[in-house]
Amino acid sequence: MLGAYFLTNTKVAIKKSKKTRSSLVRFRKEVQFLRALQHPNILKLMRVFEDEKSMCLVTEYAGGRDLGRLLRKQERLSERDARPLFRQLLAAVQHCHKNHVVHRDLKPANILLDEKHEKIILADFSLAETFTEEGYLKRFCGTPAFSAPEMFLRQKYVGPEVDVWSLGVVIYNMVAGTVPFFGDNWEEMKKNITGGIYETPEFFSDELRELVRKCLTLDGKLRPTVTELMEDAWVQMEDPVIISPVRTKPHYKTVKLYDSSPSACYYPTLESEPRGDKAEQRGDKAEQRGDSSVQAGETKTPPSEEGQRRKGLARRLRNFLLRMCCILPPRKTCFRRSNKVVPVQEDLAEAARNGEQDDRP
Known part of the structure; x- marks a missing residue:
């Protein structure tokens, strides 16, 4: 739901839900994480409203909707367009892991975009959880197509490794336009995910294939961390800068036909010479070239005669x-x-x- 924040008169997003036992737990958990995680690529919480029947979250507004809508509209993104968005996603997830928070539901529908589709905002922390290096989590949650195999096998996990698996599925979906694991039923999808059975399109670069392979490693302990992914060759690859032609104004200046300035673009006449103390110099130049019609100290031709001369020309x-x-x-x-x-x-x-x-x- 769209609204306007009265203090700053800016657009805001309002998330409203009914108050039930399960929704109340997710609501308070999301409020807790959004308040603790302050990052440019994480959804900003502005206000919280709660009454006897409903709860409302007031957050910043993302004009470009979510990444899932963009992929349905454009089918897929090029590696050049996907790279800066994936870098921002890595930065947001890295900030979560540094604060010992695992998202557990990374997918295009939870990745918001601005109006220009240049900035991503990570949202929906309702399934997030805190983790420790010594402890383990065991809850199976999230979207099955983006979930790690240890969740399907009901194995315990620390937390960050399941987000790394989801990051591999997200980047695959961004460039290929589809998810790597699918099936006609639950058992077939589970078999493909737990067995690591997927194919990469031919238009994938070698660097992108290697990045996807590292993220979709079956053993969670062998998967790289988000910090290591940010140093990957494909992520660090520099795209060539496309310089668009710049239209500049012409450097010449419009000059009137009978302008008296020295830079005027017409044949100089005796009237364009300076007056005053240089009158004698003008007379000397006229005598040197043998022109007897102009003498030193001669008055200027009347305007009426000058106009008739121009009309005759x-x-x-x-x-x-x-x-x-x-x-x-x-x-x-x-x-x-x-x-x-x-x-x-x-x-x-x-x-x-x-x-x-x-x-x-």
Whole structure:
């Protein structure tokens, strides 16, 4: 159930159950472990509510649902995508074992994901139990497809070794899309699990095959610890970084046509030269190149004459383009005019004279 935490106005998950003798024991045990285990990859407990008929746990909200839903949607994950999630799962289970807590129900349905599917959150500690190096546990619990063979054989176990077996089944399920042990009935599944009968797909890498083999060792005493699994070759493998192309803005700057700045991208004119004390230098340069029309100390051309000069230049440029349009091989329509193109054999002298008349002010 989804809710909102009034203190921080954030989304929270609400787990509600009826109060019975068995549910009350699991409820209080889960509260105990969630309060004791503080880790980024373990579900965070926020509030606890309890009345005469029901109990409620308020925990952090995982927007990506659980790993089981993701596998049903995508069928399976690549080794590249599964590796960072499995590393986080190992870190969460290692934190539990350091605090002498064994989960005993590791499966994709109890592994929550954030909205981006980049972070895992280990949840559901209702079947968890504390353990000691000298003591043994003997309860058979959890999901059969992810349970260790010593549970099927009703043998005593310390605790961490059953979580290591479940970790091997989880990573197999993540990459293959199915569990390694299955059967048409209970007896067939029990035979496959206690006998270690399973097959690995051909697309498994050699490093992943070795990791699964170590986790699914029949003898619990020979299985590696979670700390040893974190040093495994497949877990420590570095994936190549995919660098996506970065779009950058162009490095040039838009310049106006008649900008007076030194970096303007147009042919410089005398008006673009600096004024004031450098007027004499401008006159000297004009005299050196033989230009008698500009002398030192001469005033700037009036804006009206400058505008007429620009209009005349635009007119001449337009007439030139029109002449070129008519000289080109004939087409159906002219790209500058909407009428037909003048044939090439037509006398062009008349068109030139018309252009000269247009140039007159």
